[in-house]
Amino acid sequence: MSIQKNGSAVWQGGLKDGKGTVSTQSGTLSEAPYSFAKRFEDEAGANPEELIGAAHASCYSMALSMILGEAGYTPERIASRASVTLAPDDSGFSISAIHLETRASVPGADEAAFQDAAEKAKAGCPVSKLFNAEITLDARLD
Known part of the structure; x- marks a missing residue:
């Protein structure tokens, strides 16, 4: 079974003075604003790295629930956070970790x-499989 979901973005203007919106098929995000300042200057608002982090944390939590279930355990709660590092590299920037x-x-x-x-x-989370970045983990059982 193959599943396809989509997100979209619209950008207007130059890199530093432009602005854009990002939306998801489900409507969870609907024309949420993003900009250079939101990405690189800590201005509040959407940016690609936090969206990737949210996607990775949610996918990882579901994968962990599945694997625990296969081992005979039912988690009461799994709370995950993915911290995404954007760093300069030889060709501009990359997600390094x-x-x-x-x-x-x-x-x-x-x-x-x-x-x-x-x-x-x-290792098995579909979003983890997307990245060339180093993925580290701090997992704690409460």
């Missing part, structure tokens, strides 16, 4: 089983 941090409450799971599932989720 992503650090996943997850905290989970999983009744009956011991630390070894949880860490095994966490690492499998990091």
Whole structure:
């Protein structure tokens, strides 16, 4: 089974003085504004790196839930955060690293089983498979 979802963006103007909007098929984002200042100068608003982080954290959490379920555990809660590093490189900028941090409450799971599932989720999450960046993980069982 193949699934296709989409997002879209519109940009108007030059790099530093331009502005754009980003939208998702589901309508979760609908013409959310983004700009150079939102991406590089900490102005509040959408930017590609935080959208990638949200996508990675949500995908990872679902993958971890699946792997724990396959091992016979039902998580009560999985809270994940993906910190995306955008850094200069030889051709401009690249996403050089992503650090996943997850905290989970999983009744009956011991630390070894949880860490095994966490690492499998990091490797198997479809969004993880997109990146050439180094992906690190700090997984803790509550």
